[in-house]
Amino acid sequence: MSYRKYLLCLLRLIIQAEFKVMLKYQFRKIIRWSVLRFMEELEKIEYKPIPVRTLLVEMKNLSELMIDLAYSSALFHSRELAEDVLELEKKVDNLALLLKMNIMIAARDAKDAEDLLGVSLVSSSADKISDAAADIAYIVLHGIGIHPAVREAFERVEERLGRFVVKPNSILADKKLRELRLASRIGVDIIAIRRGKDWIIDPKGNEKILKDDVLIARGAASGIKELEELAQGTLRRLED
Template sequence: MGSSRKYENHPMNVKDALKGLLDLSSLMLDLAYASVIHDNSELAKQVVDLEASINELRDAVLVHMSVAVRSMSDAERSLSVFRAADIASMMAYEAVEVARMVLRGLRLHPKLREGLMEAEESVDIIKVHDGSVFEGLTIEEALMISGVGFNVIAIKSGDRWIINPDESHRIMRDEILVVRGTREALERLRTLVEGDLG
């Protein structure tokens, strides 16, 4: 009874739940990738902790779609949603397995790590130093002045992790940014975050 009531009162519809599932699974892959190439166990733990959210979103999709099926044609139309939910969930679970490898102390061969870091798009971990031009700016403002495209996928602020921060988040000194972008964008971004416009 408690479980069914949970979904009856759930404000999220199928579209929002599926979008959340797809977005979160993609984010988890990025975080797991960053945890591997930077050998960062803190990021790996964040990925493992997000598994519960994936399970909740997946269950929300499956329950709401199951309730909506009234006929064979409804069932056939719902297949694409079920498949998308399964694919997103599998991606997330793969990310969790990668993160657990990091937590177990397994490391990539240096050559393989080097190859991953030289990919056209990558993930970097950058600390905001004193005097950085980004200090005090929102993510949206930082995007505008940087002149490059990037996506802040996580921020460590003190002992707290902020996953998928809003663009209104104000960047503070000593925060650690986990960012995704092209190699050129990340190099430019590191210069800006760690120093000045030069």
């Protein structure tokens, strides 16, 4: 288990322990809010003939991104990152349903069912990871602090995560990632782009950044700070 995943599990356990000592009305408030949100956002999922491998890879990528967003939202108490986690959880849930539909159609006999059992287990694992990340996001959104020991452990992680909106006057706007060479220049990788309601996970070099895009980046603290200034338009040039 990676250090980041270990910290996420530790944080979740501490939060679960803290839930036991919360006042009953606070707990009920969270449950009521969560149920109402789920009912409002529930949408009908229609069958689509998508390869099982494609669905599994997308679920894996999304759940890994959710882990990063969840621990960063807890560390920096960022409601924006927490909201992103919940949006991604909804997407993972939809993918899980699509995967189950495709598995049911593909299983023609007992042998097929046995062969597809492993796929179902992998899907379930990715779904559980996304649920764990969402648990952290709910805590952040309800203003429940994390234990100082957990915060100290998070701060020892060298890599940081940043979330920045690209302003119209930013030099990043209308540039391809390949042109910007952010990894070699400032030591930062763009791991996801949110464009409206769509998510581009692990964008490639030919992906163009547009104004109002939300960039999710990973890198050293100094590089994350520089990217923030570039996205806001306060820094007008990239040093080679």
